[in-house]
Amino acid sequence: MLDxxxxxxxxxxxERMGKSIRGFKVKxxxxxxxxxxxxxxxxxxxxxxxxxxxxxxxxxxxxxQPDLIVVQPWDNNxxxxxxxxxxxxxxxxxxxxxxxxxxxxxxxxxxxxxRQLVRSTRRLGEEAKIAVRNIRRHARDDLRSAQEEEKLSExxxxxxxxxxxxxxxTFVKKVDLILKQKEAAIMEI
Numbered sequence: 001m002l003d004x005x006x007x008x009x010x011x012x013x014x015e016r017m018g019k020s021i022r023g024f025k026v027k028x029x030x031x032x033x034x035x036x037x038x039x040x041x042x043x044x045x046x047x048x049x050x051x052x053x054x055x056x057x058x059x060x061x062x063x064x065q066p067d068l069i070v071v072q073p074w075d076n077n078x079x080x081x082x083x084x085x086x087x088x089x090x091x092x093x094x095x096x097x098x099x100x101x102x103x104x105x106x107x108x109x110x111x112x113x114x115r116q117l118v119r120s121t122r123r124l125g126e127e128a129k130i131a132v133r134n135i136r137r138h139a140r141d142d143l144r145s146a147q148e149e150e151k152l153s154e155x156x157x158x159x160x161x162x163x164x165x166x167x168x169x170t171f172v173k174k175v176d177l178i179l180k181q182k183e184a185a186i187m188e189i
Contacts, residue, residue, distance in 0.1 A: 005146045006160040013139035013164060017132050017171045024128035024175060028182050031117055031124075032091075035066040036106035046085040048078050058082065059102075069093075069104040076100065109186075117186045125179040129172050136168040 029039045044055040055061065059073040059082060073082050076099075083102050086095045092113060095104040109117070140161060147157040 003146075003150060003152055003156060005150055006143060006152070006156065009139055009142045009146060010160060010163055010167070013135050014167050016135045017167065020128055020131040020135065021171060021174055021178075023131075024124060025178060027124050028121065028178065031121055031182070031186070032106070032109070036063045036069050036104075038063045038069060040091060040106075041069060041071070041086065041089075041104075044085050044089045046078070046081050048081045055082065055085065067106050067108075069106060071095070071102040071104065072100070073102070114186055118183050121179060121182050121186065125175050128175045132168060132171045132175070136164055139164055 029037070030042050032040050038061040041055055041061050045052045046055050046058055048058065055071070058075070058078055059071045061069065061071050063069050071082055071086070073079055079097050079099070079102060083095045083097045086093055086102065086104060093104050093106065095102045097103075143157055143160050143164070146152070147154070
């Protein structure tokens with residue numbers, strides 16, 4: 001049985017690791033796997049009104065067809081800025097402006113582009129693993145300081161560190177599984 005303070009530290013670490021995994025999943029949604037999705041443009045930032053704003057604060061983004069994304073700015077004066085931001089966001093997209101909407105045709109993925117997406121997916125996976133490991137490191141430091149403050153036995157701290165490592169391994173395996181599924185979806189023709 002662990003001390004209540006150690007249990008709280010472990011629960012907090014587990015919760016923060018879960019948040020890291022959810023953030024990783026959200027980032028992966030923005031990476032294209034086959035069909036067009038409005039999520040692809042969630043990270044686009046537009047320089048407008050003298051500052052940089054997220055595209056979602058300026059327009060409605062929809063994907064009415066598997067090969068098309070439609071962006072409808074709420075202010076027509078921002079059309080050119082939105083078009084320029086989408087073109088320069090390094091997604092390989094070529095938007096066109098018809099005076100009311102910005103249409104973004106999404107070309108089929110080439111083998112080379114698929115491999116680039118897999119590499120960026122792996123990079124995001126590695127970042128998620130690093131985040132989980134950083135949470136483990138901070139929790140381990142908290143466990144040590146709690147042991148000293150509460151005058152707990154080293155055995156109790158070692159048991160808590162073992163549970164922390166088990167949780168860390170579980171979350172790293174989740175990242176690997178999510179990564180494997182996303183890579184398969186990207187490489188699927």
